[in-house]
Amino acid sequence: GAVVSQHPSWVICKSGTSVKIECRSLDFQATTMFWYRQFPKQSLMLMATSNEGSKATYEQGVEKDKFLINHASLTLSTLTVTSAHPEDSSFYICSALTDTGWNQPQHFGDGTRLSIL
Amino acid sequence: DQQVKQNSPSLSVQEGRISILNCDYTNSMFDYFLWYKKYPAEGPTFLISISSIKDKNEDGRFTVFLNKSAKHLSLHIVPSQPGDSAVYFCAASGMDFNKFYFGSGTKLNVKP
Numbered sequence: 001g002a003v004v005s006q007h008p009s010w011v012i013c014k015s016g017t018s019v020k021i022e023c024r025s026l027d028f029q030a031t032t033m034f035w036y037r038q039f040p041k042q043s044l045m046l047m048a049t050s051n052e053g054s055k056a057t058y059e060q061g062v063e064k065d066k067f068l069i070n071h072a073s074l075t076l077s078t079l080t081v082t083s084a085h086p087e088d089s090s091f092y093i094c095s096a097l098t099d100t101g102w103n104q105p106q107h108f109g110d111g112t113r114l115s116i117l
Numbered sequence: 118d119q120q121v122k123q124n125s126p127s128l129s130v131q132e133g134r135i136s137i138l139n140c141d142y143t144n145s146m147f148d149y150f151l152w153y154k155k156y157p158a159e160g161p162t163f164l165i166s167i168s169s170i171k172d173k174n175e176d177g178r179f180t181v182f183l184n185k186s187a188k189h190l191s192l193h194i195v196p197s198q199p200g201d202s203a204v205y206f207c208a209a210s211g212m213d214f215n216k217f218y219f220g221s222g223t224k225l226n227v228k229p
Contacts, residue, residue: 006160034217041126043119043221044161044206093160105151106217108160 002028004096006109014117015086021079021112023094029074030096034106035067038091047092050077084116120144121209123220130227136194138223140207143188147209147218152181152192155204155222164205165192197227 003026011019023033032051036044048064050056050071058064066088068080077096081088091113095106122141130136138152148169153161167174167181167190174181180193194201204222 004160009158036219041221043121044219046216046218049216095160105153105163105166107163108153110160111158113158 002096002098002107004030004094004107004109006094006112008112009110010113010115012115012117013084016083017116019081019084019114021081021092021094021114023077023079023096023109025075025096025107028096028098030077030098031074032097033071033077034095034097035069035077035079036093036095038093038111044093047079081114084114086116089114089116119221120147121207121218121220123205123207123223125223126221127224127226130197130225132199132227132229133196136192136197136201136225136227138192138194138205138207138225140190140192140220141188142190142209142218144209144211144218145185145188146211148212149210150181150183150190151208151210151217152179153206153208153219154201155206161206194225197225199227199229201225202227 005024007022035047047062048056048058052074056069071077093111095108151166152164155161165176165179183190204224206222207220208217210217
């Protein structure tokens with residue numbers, strides 16, 4: 001089946017640091033990748049949608065200058081949390097779509113737990 | 118605005134019995150519905166989906182029912198097994214598949 005690899009799985013860093021999270025589709029080309037954020041006991045909240053070679057589409061309330069998304073190839077998308085602060089601590093998950101046909105579910109990475117001290 | 122809702126945060130079921138997880142949505146434009154299973158510290162894993170042209174889809178022990186008039190879907194797991202213990206998310210999308218809306222999840226505990 002389709003595999004999505006997300007790295008790192010856990011990162012702890014000081015306030016003010018920028019953190020880059022990678023999301024790779026290992027055995028398929030992802031036309032679209034999604035970035036989600038999950039707070040404890042809450043739903044997956046979509047942050048942005050990215051298509052290869054174009055600018056990401058951010059959801060309302062998500063700061064594009066804060067959360068930089070780069071989808072440079074059909075197998076890699078990155079999320080950079082710039083100048084991270086404790087309130088950015090959360091669980092970030094990426095997912096990828098193979099294509100937009102029927103019955104094509106998203107394939108999720110295992111997520112990145114970000115802890116800002 | 119929560120367009121997909123899972124009103125039960127948790128559910129406990131005895132092994133061998135049926136587990137029924139419910140999901141409600143508000144947007145009548147949704148055409149595609151999915152269920153995901155999630156273990157702690159892992160990403161969600163796709164379980165089963167259904168398109169709006171159907172009212173039932175079955176895959177082994179998992180069956181998803183869709184009631185479009187009530188804007189309600191449910192996931193039935195029978196028989197339930199301890200390994201089914203996880204958080205289950207329902208999700209919905211329009212035909213463009215550009216955006217998926219997730220419920221807040223239901224934590225299922227299957228007791229041996």
